[in-house]
Amino acid sequence: MQNVIAINDAGRQGIAAAQATTDDMLLANIAAGDRTSMHTLYSRHNVRVYRFILRMVRDGATAEDLVSQVFLDVWRTARQFEGRAQVSTWLLSIARFKALTALRQRQHEDIDQDDVLEIPDGADTPEAALDRSRTSDILRSCIAKLSPAHREIIHLVYYHEKSVEEVGRLVGIPQSTVKTRMFYARKQLAELLKRHGVETMAA
Known part of the structure; x- marks a missing residue:
């Protein structure tokens, strides 16, 4: 029984240590060749990177392949990270480059985001301040009518909670x-939503 308790304590300590380890x-550690740190970083960020890419390429298989490429690049180029931005921002910058490259290869210059709200995401979005039961279709339609540049800004700020500085980078x-x-x-x-009878959106 004492051995079991000791093992459980050790496991909890290991989990706590992993959670206390910052991305930087x-x-x-990854730059030094530590595969365990690579696994931890992947576990921490792969879902968000996948969702970010999926919104752009709109194809699950392509998104999964690009996620693998992103983290392979991280493994290969970790030494090049200079700490000027958050690691999560650096990951998304790599993801964005790869997604845009894939889109160019498919010759899809205008990224249609009609089904963007079908992708699960726990982050706060403009929809959070609206009645979800009746406005999801309206908001989806309105976002789709924005220009690609404006859609990208909306997604980075609301869905990925990036600051102005991070978005710029x-x-x-x-x-x-x-x-x-x-x-x-x-x-x-806001104007598009108002035309559909929705008077407010998140600040």
């Missing part, structure tokens, strides 16, 4: 441009 620490545009796009994206989305 994991990446430093991901997309490769100045922070002032991010703010401008966000302003017009929100304004246009």
Whole structure:
């Protein structure tokens, strides 16, 4: 019985240690060739990276393949991470590049996001302030009518909770441009929602 308790305590300590390890620490270990840290980083971020890619490519098999490529790149290039942004932002920047490359190869220049809200995501979104039972179709339709650049900003800020600075790094545009796009994206989305009888959306 004491042996079982000791094993359980050790297991809990191991889980606590893994949770206490920051992404930056994991990446430093990965740069040194630590496969356990690579597994931990993958477990921590693969779902969000998958959802991010899926929204762009709209194909599950392609998204899964690109996720594998993203983390293979992380394993190969961990030493190049300079810590100027969060590790999660760095991961999404790699994911975005690979998704855009895949889309170019498929010659899909305009990313249609008609079914974006069908993808499960626990993050707060504009829909959180609306009656989900009657507005999911309306919001989906309105988001689809935004330009690709404005849709991308909406997704990064609301679905992935990225700051203006992080979005600028991901997309490769100045922070002032991010703010401008966000302003017009929100304004246009609010106008579209109002036409459908929805007067409010999340701030």
